Amino acid sequence: MRISELSRRSAVPTATIKYYLREGLLPPGRATAATQAEYDESHLRRLRLVRALIGVRGLSVSATREVLGAVAEHAGERHQVLGLVLGARPVDEDAPAPGPAPAPAPGAAEVDALIGALGWEVSEYAPARAALGETLETLRSLGAALDPATLRGYAELAERTAVLDLDQLDPDADPLEQAERALLRTVLLEPALLALRRLAQENESARRGG
């Protein structure tokens, strides 16, 4: 297809597509004339993933290029590709830590204990570990700490949510397409899941009688 068709099907303006081509986020098309190139379905899938990484995950162009590079290195390893695209895995796990060893993150011990108790297999570097630990510490500092049994209850519901999330991926889809879908669903569903919790709280509060 021509770049105009690629633009129409992806809803990405032609000028933006040209910018992505110059920045190396999109491989060049097959040249058919001095100023014309043909693009195919793989360009469309890649373009959608680029849009999701930039627009939904909020990555910069250079961070997107790094993620795409790491994805290419792990092509075929579906779990790695998903982790990279979702940001569950850092692009370069072997990068030396900048500066001196960091102090243990707040709440890290509690998070480690939870993950250990559940037997979850998650990267030591998963950014969600720090996000969880910080929230647990904040609640503690406000005198509203969660007890371990309640935290585990929430984690078990998260496990079931993740099963629903993964069930929606088409196992036969192209890995890049699958990764784009997973990213859209993971990030864009977040406000919906929080809204469902608010509605369910209101209902549960009514059910228990004012």
Add this chain to the structure above:
Amino acid sequence: MRISELSRRSAVPTATIKYYLREGLLPPGRATAATQAEYDESHLRRLRLVRALIGVRGLSVSATREVLGAVAEHAGERHQVLGLVLGARPVDEDAPAPGPAPAPAPGAAEVDALIGALGWEVSEYAPARAALGETLETLRSLGAALDPATLRGYAELAERTAVLDLDQLDPDADPLEQAERALLRTVLLEPALLALRRLAQENESARRGG
């Protein structure tokens, strides 16, 4: 207690407490001398609630005053108080809609159908309805719509999350204290629940084999 003790116990600076007194967010203490007043536990509970409404829910001083006024009107109706503090209920449900009748919100029919199917008792005005509808529409517009069965699955997990949330409230606590707790736990737990989902996804993805 003196204002200095109230400040120490609430971790709110004296100058801020005086500002809240002037703005009517906190009732005056019992005057014990021309420039001195005594405060009690009810002031402390109210002050904590004010801090949570401003700091955690991000309300303005005047919006906080309106919520507190509505809470006072419904004192004793625990469910109403919770709804007001959490923002599940508008302060004034009888206020005439500004301007002409609004167009149906995006995704509203889908949200109504879900709430009806589950038999949930939630206010017609709950802001979470709009948040949910908008997300469903966004996913649809990106070609990643949720099918009704999956949406219902997420809603049923939200129901169980809400039971955990409500179980943590002490039924014997003062209603304002209960409302402050509920607000802290509802809003501050949000990033933790999202982080748990990310970790659970990573684990589930690993479990299914890359």
